[in-house]
Amino acid sequence: MTIDAVESLPTGDDEFRGHVRTWLEANFPVEMRFPTRRHTFEQSLQWHKALAKKGWVAPGWPQQYGGMGLTAYQQVMFSEEMDRVGVMVLPNFGITMLGPLLLGYGTEAQRVEYLPKILSGEHLWCQGYSEPGAGSDLASLRTTAELDGDEYVVNGQKTWTTMAQQANRIFLLVRTDKDAKKQRGISFLLLPMDAPGITVREIDNIGGYSEFCEVFFDNVRIPKTSMVGEVNQGWTMAKALLGAERILLGSPKLAKFPLQRLQALANEFGLFDDPVFKARFVCLAMEVEDMGALYVRLLEVLRRGEQLGPEVSILKVAVTELYQRVTDLMLEAAGEFGGTEAVIPLSDGSTLKPINPYYLSRPSTIYGGSSQVQRNILAKAVLGLPSK
Numbered sequence: 001m002t003i004d005a006v007e008s009l010p011t012g013d014d015e016f017r018g019h020v021r022t023w024l025e026a027n028f029p030v031e032m033r034f035p036t037r038r039h040t041f042e043q044s045l046q047w048h049k050a051l052a053k054k055g056w057v058a059p060g061w062p063q064q065y066g067g068m069g070l071t072a073y074q075q076v077m078f079s080e081e082m083d084r085v086g087v088m089v090l091p092n093f094g095i096t097m098l099g100p101l102l103l104g105y106g107t108e109a110q111r112v113e114y115l116p117k118i119l120s121g122e123h124l125w126c127q128g129y130s131e132p133g134a135g136s137d138l139a140s141l142r143t144t145a146e147l148d149g150d151e152y153v154v155n156g157q158k159t160w161t162t163m164a165q166q167a168n169r170i171f172l173l174v175r176t177d178k179d180a181k182k183q184r185g186i187s188f189l190l191l192p193m194d195a196p197g198i199t200v201r202e203i204d205n206i207g208g209y210s211e212f213c214e215v216f217f218d219n220v221r222i223p224k225t226s227m228v229g230e231v232n233q234g235w236t237m238a239k240a241l242l243g244a245e246r247i248l249l250g251s252p253k254l255a256k257f258p259l260q261r262l263q264a265l266a267n268e269f270g271l272f273d274d275p276v277f278k279a280r281f282v283c284l285a286m287e288v289e290d291m292g293a294l295y296v297r298l299l300e301v302l303r304r305g306e307q308l309g310p311e312v313s314i315l316k317v318a319v320t321e322l323y324q325r326v327t328d329l330m331l332e333a334a335g336e337f338g339g340t341e342a343v344i345p346l347s348d349g350s351t352l353k354p355i356n357p358y359y360l361s362r363p364s365t366i367y368g369g370s371s372q373v374q375r376n377i378l379a380k381a382v383l384g385l386p387s388k
Contacts, residue, residue: 009068016074020081023054033086034261034350036343037207038360041124041166044089048121057119058095060302065103065111066119072299076252076292083257086350090163090211094118094125097241098171100302101188105229105237114190126193128158128172128215129238135160135366136373138173138242139182139235143217145174145189152176152189152227154197154220160367164200164213168193177232188234190226197221207359240307242369249368250298250315252291255323258357259288262330264346265354271333284326291319310381313374320364321371327361330354 010016027050032039039047051057059075061067070078099118102111117123134140143156154174164170170191177185193200197220202210229237262281271277294315301308331338334354343353365371379385 009070013073013077017077017081020078021084024081024085024087027054028085028087034352035086035088036351036353037088037209037356038211039089040211041090041092041163045121045124047087047089048092052120057092058099060299061095061099061103065099065115072296075299076296079251079253080256083253083260088257092125093127093162093171094123094169097127098125098190101171101237101241102228104240105188109225110190110228123169124163124167125169125171126161126164126167126213126215128161128170128191130160131156131158136370138238139186141173141175141186143172143174144178145176145187147176147224148221150224151221152224154189154191154217154222156217158215158217159212160203161213161215162211164193164215165202165210170215171228173234173238176234180232183235185232186234186238187231188228188237189222190228191220191222195220195222205359206362207356249364250291250295250312250317250319252288252295252319254319254364255284255291255326256288258323258326258330258361259284261352261357262326262333264348264350265330265333265344265352268344268346269333269335277333280329284322284329287318287322291315291322294318310377313369313377313382316368317365317371317374317378320361323364324361327354327358331358 010019029047032044032047048057055066056068058065058067059070059078061069063069068078095118099115102114106114114123118125128143129138129141131141131143134142141156143154143158145152145154147153152174154172156174158170158172161170170193172189172191174187174189175185176187179185191198197218199216199218201214201216203212203214204210205212228234266272266277266281272281298308298312298315331354334342334344337344338354341353341355343351345351369377380387
């Protein structure tokens with residue numbers, strides 16, 4: 001499969017950054033900049049289509065499949081420039097997770113079918129991994145897919161499925177062999193969300209809106225060709241995707257974006273005149289830069305087509321906990337506005353609702369594998385410590 005080549009990009013770092021900055025300044029809608037909460041799939045679809053027309057939807061994909069083919073460092077620069085103009089949208093799981101998996105494990109027919117529709121925004125994907133009782137211990141999942149002729153029949157439940165109410169496709173881990181050990185007998189399926197038997201229920205969060213859902217599957221029938229990879233070999237792909245998810249969730253952007261907003265708030269309130277506050281801010285900023293260096297190193301592993309090892313857990317633990325410390329300081333800096341629903345106007349024309357980044361940061365040390373689970377992984381697989 002090949003896709004028409006995208007525009008040639010400058011090769012020098014300064015020229016590349018300047019080119020991206022100029023285009024974003026001219027094209028990213030002013031009304032979408034620095035929102036008080038993340039834009040949903042639906043709200044950001046027109047922006048996605050603008051990026052698609054430019055050929056800038058998938059920074060890390062190879063150019064022959066419609067991606068930008070950026071180096072690891074260029075991907076970080078691209079993300080930084082997005083942050084600089086206030087791009088705050090939900091992760092596109094088709095771009096960040098499913099696309100790379102299809103490139104590594106899918107058939108050519110699946111790549112031809114799905115990759116162009118991911119790039120165009122025709123397919124909006126959600127991730128069907130976690131279940132009640134199978135979150136951090138994902139291998140304990142119980143959603144089943146049983147073969148019936150040329151179709152699989154899916155039954156079960158997924159939870160904490162991000163934006164399932166807006167997605168029109170879901171990639172799903174299912175158990176296809178109930179008798180195998182839990183890491184075995186798992187397969188990877190692709191389903192349309194309008195298939196008969198799928199029910200979606202929204203979950204309201206503490207901020208009063210719904211980004212997560214429960215998804216129920218009641219005798220949902222899909223063709224055998226919807227399976228990615230071999231039957232009962234889905235755990236290999238799941239681990240690859242978990243590694244990719246943890247580097248996504250461990251992106252320094254997670255802490256860097258709210259740090260930028262904290263800086264704008266501190267400038268507004270004159271907090272940098274306080275040497276104690278300034279020292280605390282600088283310490284956080286230095287940690288963000290440290291995480292950026294580690295992120296580039298791990299991203300380069302993926303670009304070489306290699307799988308990330310257990311060391312990726314370091315990034316996930318460090319960045320999510322740093323994210324929480326940044327939003328803690330943001331609430332403190334906001335003073336009497338910090339624990340309220342107040343929206344603070346800033347001199348740059350944007351607004352900030354300090355409580356929303358704080359809310360978003362709280363579950364970050366849980367989803368994608370809790371910090372406790374990640375520390376156990378590091379202890380056993382990296383440090384070689386005994387289980388008992």
